[in-house]
Amino acid sequence: MPVTAVVGGQWGDEGKGRVVDLLGQESDFIIRFNGGANAGHTVVNDLGTFKMHLMPCGIFNPRATVVIANGVMLDLEVLQTELKDVTAAGVDVENRFLISPRCHVVMPYHKLLDGLFEEAKGPKSIGTTLRGIGPSFADKVSYNGIRLADMANETVFRDKLETQVLLKNKLIEALGGAALDVEEILATYRELYSTVEPFVCEPFDIIHGALAAGRKILLEGAQGAMLDTDWSAYPFCTAASPLAGAAAIGAGIPPNKIDHIICVVKAYSTRVGNGPMPTELHGEEGDALREAGQEYGATTGRPRRCGWFDAEVVRFTAALNGATELALTRLDVLDDLETIQVSPGYQLDGEAVRYVECDARLLERCEPVLEEHAGWQSPTGDVRAFDDLPAAAQSYVERLEELVGVPFRVISVGPEREQRFTRA
Ligand code: IMP
Ligand code: MG
Helix, strand or coil, X not given: CCEEEEEECCCCCCCHHHHXXXXXXXXXXXEECCCCXXXXXXXXXXXXXXEECCCCHHHHXXXXXXXXXXXXXXXXXXXXXXXXXHHHCCCCCCCCEEECCCCXXXXXXXXXXXXXXXXXXHHHCXXXXXXXXXXXXXXXXXXXXXXXXXXXXXXXXXXXXXXXXXXXXXXXXXXXXXXXXXXXXXXXXXHHHHHHHHHECCCHHHHHHHHHCCCCEEEEEEEEHHHCCCCCCCCCCCCCCCCHHHHHHHHCCCHHHCCEEEEEEECCEEECCCCCCCCECCHHHHHHHHHHHCCECCCCCCECEEECEEHHHHHHHHHHHCCCEEEEECHHHHCCCCEEEEEEEEEEXXXXXXXXXXCHHHHHHCEEEEEEEECCCCCCCCCCCHHHCCHHHHHHXXXXXXXXXXXXXXXXXXCCCCCEEECC
């Protein structure tokens, strides 16, 4: 280690929670640095199956200190529920869970506006998770946000909220929505704030103390590089950066202190929401992959769009993140397939073209070049070493690795903690 960032190399839902749960077992600090309750990490362990949106998956390592850092957009309703769930499962959060007072908070008007904007765009909508992410990050960078630090002071909170509700109601009513009531929001959010207040504490000194002492720190990312605001097919993205570079800002750790960057990718592709996805499978083939992988959103329950492994995308995101290694998840989902396709790159009007040369409009027109691989048609869920994988599965992984150009170390073959192995 000592400082490792885990980030997504596709469109989110790569199984980062799985990798964080694994590495989190040997970490002293686990820090969530970006996104909000739009994220959905599914963790399966001895205590049960948990769908986490905000609480870092590392909470299940009782020896670790867990931090929700400044880069995270907090949804206090969701966080309150997750706190209750993990506590009910027997996890002790006392003195080992910190939330940065710099975190901005999603307010009811953000969620309302998220829906109203999407509705107004109609067929051109983004397909957001409707968690208020775009509007709340917009407020953060347009100096209209409300932070936990503001909520700590009743007068400050009331003052800021009054201004925002006044402004937002104009917009809400213009878009045909019903105006919100300041007093109602104040009452609900004061109550919600009181449930997290014991955990609100500036973590800068603690994190920098841990860095100086060489403690093992895991930076837990949400979403995937293909949803980055700058580097994805804008506007089909999310509002915050899911890149390893964002881990430095979102957690307050200098970039040169991050030693390892693990980019997590699935053995095929999925995407929720709208926007280009060149290797998408339509019809029966896509349905079969969705059912085999039970590809339904952890946050919204929406069916995920499924397609073949897009090496053009992963090569790009591995470079963009500075991945020192890749983790490959859900290889077992491909177990039954007779043949598997991989896309080494794209063509546009008959010419080879790279992802980085295209905007959303061009990407919609890109055709993936497809390369066919023999399937292995045998279960891999019990495999615990690379050499024990069926030969066709080994060559599939080796081909992906060759196309991406970064070593694949952790490979997972099922949802249970032990269903994985590490290559040297
Ligand atoms: P938002 O982040 O809710 O504004 O949604 C913007 C886009 O990002 C939509 O296409 C969402 O489906 C997608 N998105 C946001 N968070 C996640 C995630 O955690 N996994 C997968 N897709 C996500
Ligand atoms: Mg997810």
